[in-house]
Amino acid sequence: MWVLAAWVLLGTVTAGSAQLQFNAIKSIEINTNEKNVILPCLVNNLQLNNITFLFVKWKLRGQEFFSFDGYKPELRRAANFSSAKFVSPAELPKGIASLSLDRKEAPAGNYTCEVTESNREGITTVELIYVRSSSSSPVESILITLFMILAIIFYWSQLGVVASKFEVKYKKKVSLIVAGGIVTVAAAVGFILFLSDGFTPKTQAGLGLVIIPAVILVPTLYILLRAVFENNLPHFAIVLVVVKSLGYLIAVVGFALCVSAYTRSHGSVVIAGLAVFAFVALASLIYVIIIGSSMTDHQPPRKAVEEPLNAHIAT
Template sequence: MWALGVWWVLLGTLGTGFAQLQFQKVDSVIVDSCNTSDIILPCVVTNLKENNEKSMFVKWKIHGRDFFSYDGYEKKFNRNSTFQSANLLNLEKFRFGIASLKLSKKEALPGNYTCEVVESHREGDTIVELIYTSGNSCRTEPTFPKVCQGTSWFESLENFFIIATIILAAVLFWLQFGIVVLKFDTTLQKKIGLSAAGIIVTFAAVIGSIIFMPAGYTASNQAGLGLIVIPAGILVPLLYFLFRSVFEKQPLFAVILLALKTLGYLIAVTGFALCVSACPPKHGSVMIAGLAIIDFVAAVGLIYISIIGSSFKDHQPPRKAVEEPLNDAKGVMLE
């Protein structure tokens, strides 16, 4: 009798094992900011018997809460409003045990995902953790915990320098403009033109920085970087017109500054072209170096206009004082 009892226990244990669905083991899926495609969460059953979609059912959970299911008998999907992009990776292969889930990166929250599959009277589940390599962009969902996801396109220090250099360039322009307007004779038309161009550069820098800052490598990040770098070229002719307001004839040093600022802009644009289609970017330092040259020239130009320009103006005789003796001399010669 004892041996018979052991035999029934062994049969029950074996029967339970056969009733449990088994899965390919995948512990985690790791995603970084350079991944712009949909997220695939694997769930593959390895011991199906019937291979019949009508006898199968799959449910996906995150943090223990249901958000997606598919009933093979009724061919019916059910999705949580937070995960509208959720779908089976390949519906045609579902009957062969492939219940992997596809999610848009925007909706894919980091955390533990549970895949539960039922075939007739057998069932099983597997857990896959979705990991983002760094968490610096957070949001709160109404039915899920606060989550952070995504990584920055550039390193944090590079982000800081990119934004700081363009903001500094705009500030230095407005300081130059203020000194020129206060100390030198400037026509109303020129004031309007310079201020309008300055507003365009400043607006592009601020909006570009706001769009560029969020984590990720997306079209909006690329557009933000473009707004930071490309409009900075306007600062080159602006410096030229500011010098023209100070000096009747461009001194050699002013010409050198204009050439350096043009060179800085060309370097920044080259760096931008190398970075905009690369993730992670390998030439961010080139772009930052170009923007830093623009700032350096702007700072030197500010000092030059403030000190040398003012001194130059003070030592220049008034135009009327020069013109009147010339007119008198012409009159004497005519007589």
């Protein structure tokens, strides 16, 4: 009779602990100057404490990148997570399934750890957040924002000068306004996302909205200069377009380096590109105001020339 009671009691205990339990860690913050990342996964109610019965899976945003099968035993890693390894393989039977990663292979986001012991299993999620290192200055973020704002202001100013002093077709004028509006709105949203702390996916997206749509301001500069000088585009005007293109390219390279490193450590490259970008916008604005205005001062408007000619033909 006592054997039956013990069996019932054991079954009750086992059923009550069928779900593995973890030390809940919702998020970890990693300084951007750290070389390695430790993703915690601590099970506190393993029973067998035998690696043979353990199966561990790590996922990032639902995609599996690391797994361990203790029965075989077998360890698998995704190609882009080659540095992934258990912090302490010897303590895995005790429930320590924490993972160590090279920071360059560990993007910010939600990581899930799934552990199975025989017929018992459990899952825990931890969010990896990168925060700005003490060596990085918020001045970089301010400069990126400032140079992009100046570039946009100079564009709108140049568009206003060209539209008021030179003949621009209505459709072309509307296209230039729409193009400037796209860049302005995208940059405004980007600033809101980018100026937050750390370099999370949100701030990466913000920097992307600031940099990528700005490519529109390169061909629009060429169109504005063509509206002023028509087919006789001076060499200096061509140089402005080329230099602005190079500035944009530098900014894009800096953005790509920041994203690939998951930090703002290459923010200086972005700043250099946007500084060139904004300087060319200012130079082209001054060029249009001074040179373009002198052209209109010394050359009669087309309508003034065409009206006497049409009157002569009519007589």
